[in-house]
Amino acid sequence: MSVPGAELAGVWGRNLEKTHAYAARFLVGAVAPSLDALLAMDLDAVYIATHPDSHAAICAQALRAGKHVLCEKPAAVNTRQLVEVIASAEQNGLLFMEAMKPPFFPLYRKLKAHLEEHPIGPVGYVRAGHCDATLAPDYPLHFPALAGGGIMGIGPYEAFLALDWLGPLKRVQTMGRLSAAGVDAFAIFQTEHEGGMAQLHTGLDLISCGDAMLAAPRGYVLLHANWWNPTRATIHSIDGRRVVLDEPFEAGGFNYEIEHFCNLIRSGTLESPVITHALSLGMAQLLESARTELGVRFPGE
Ligand SMILES: NC(=O)c1ccc[n+]([C@@H]2O[C@H](COP(=O)([O-])OP(=O)(O)OC[C@H]3O[C@@H](n4cnc5c(N)ncnc54)[C@H](OP(=O)(O)O)[C@@H]3O)[C@@H](O)[C@H]2O)c1
Known part of the structure; x- marks a missing residue:
């Protein structure tokens, strides 16, 4: 076990x-x-790693049984379900956290610390995306019944990145195409936040790079692919300076978020200060807006 x-x-x-x-x-x-x-x-505690269609029901069952919950992303099919899960955690006095691994990686933390010490100004634009056309035809993301599609499968990371650097969501605009089964096969979604704007993409029928860029008034950051398992960032400053940060990760990378979650339990903290309930709700709202604009609806919605 990689978590002390x-x-x-x-x-x-x-x-x-x-x-x-x-x-x-x-x-x-x-x-x-x-x-x-x-x-x-x-x-x-329990760690829920089923497909998204079953997350909310299993979360509710675990919380009723008095267990703290770490639930894989996306933590629910839609905002309504997530609101209920969070309310149940609060009523039962239990910790609920969505498993969103990037902010706990050593590189991501090092980047945040570096920008504190060497600021380039507030990030005002985020570009991120990833497409994967190599997934087998029976891969869960191809099926509406499992709450699939690129937006639900890959989009949560991108939603996180935009919200983490740009703050609360104001609006979403989406373009894309659906698969024959009725999930989004490709989507571009651009979002406006209190701190700026993002352009995000995801897809199951193309191949793309998987890097990300954060633009600020005095420089920009490239988070190299695959940015959601980050190991390298390059900071380009307006004065021509370039700083490369390298930081490997260990044991698959899930260990850092799990360690954070365990420390919250030990300290009796009922909400992560990193993946807050508000952040999870913001991610759910962003994903739901993007896919409903394309006409992607899941059974029971
Ligand atoms: N793949 C990744 O690298 C990765 C990374 C980060 C997060 N995630 C997230 O982790 C979750 C699972 O993805 P995955 O790629 O690990 O999927 P997976 O390999 O297909 O594993 C899903 C597991 O959940 C079980 N399961 C699915 N629906 C269930 C239900 N209704 N009741 C009980 N068990 C159920 C499956 O059982 P059966 O074997 O019986 O079908 C399987 O054991 C998703 O939310 C995904 O977004 C995945």
């Missing part, structure tokens, strides 16, 4: 064979025969 002081005490999956294989590989204490059985175990 944390232990994978139990796991549940709907496919028992796969779940046992997972438990053996990651040295998990016990395989629970059902989700109810898992939630009845003496656990501090």
